[in-house]
Amino acid sequence: AKKRAGKGFTLDELKEAGINKREARGVGISVDFRRKNRTEQSLRENVDRLKQYKANLIVFPKKSNRAKPRATDASKDEQSKAEQYIGDIMPIVKAAPKIVPYKITEADKKAKAFFTLRMERSNAKLVGKREVAAKKKAAADAEAAKTKV
Structure with missing residues (x-):
């Protein structure tokens, strides 16, 4: 099947990735409550995409002057290294077709x-x-x- 960006991730995918549905909305992950996972393979792929996104994500604190920062907030040096990303975030790349060349008989x-x-x-x-x-x-x-x- 053709891979394309959809309307959002399912609740099962978010659960497997360890992301709360409200937290997902807060960090820019769209959630589709209507979608269902039809195959285990697509579920795995989407969970991996979510984990990769979460690993690359830098969450700035709402209140920078808070005495004790939250566990989800980024540290000061992470915040200073952060750059604004312009373009498609984690685009779906199409796998190159595997064509084996052979001699014409x-x-x-x-x-x-x-x-x-x-x-x-x-x-x-x-x-x-x-x-x-x-x-x-x-x-x-x-x-x-x-x-x-």
């Missing part, structure tokens, strides 16, 4: 792809009619053999 050169496809389509379509015709021919041959004797 004489059989490949002589093969007629369109003709072969049409012939196979025709064979698939006429399989039932050919069976009936073969049965009729066998019955007619058996009848002819009886009359000869």
Whole structure:
């Protein structure tokens, strides 16, 4: 299936990544309550994306003069190193197709792809009619053999 950015992450994906649904909204992660995970693989991939996003995230404190900073807040040196990111955040990259090159043989050169496809389509379509015709021919041959004797 084609990978594309959707409407948001499911509650299961957020739970697996260890992110609260309210916290997710606060740090820029969209949540889609309607979506359901259909495969374990897509769930794993999205959880990994969430964990990677969370690792790269720097959360500035709401009140910088607070005596004891919260556990989720970034430290002073992290805040000073932070840069504004411009562009797509964690874009979905398409995997390059795995095409194995090979030497073209004489059989490949002589093969007629369109003709072969049409012939196979025709064979698939006429399989039932050919069976009936073969049965009729066998019955007619058996009848002819009886009359000869």
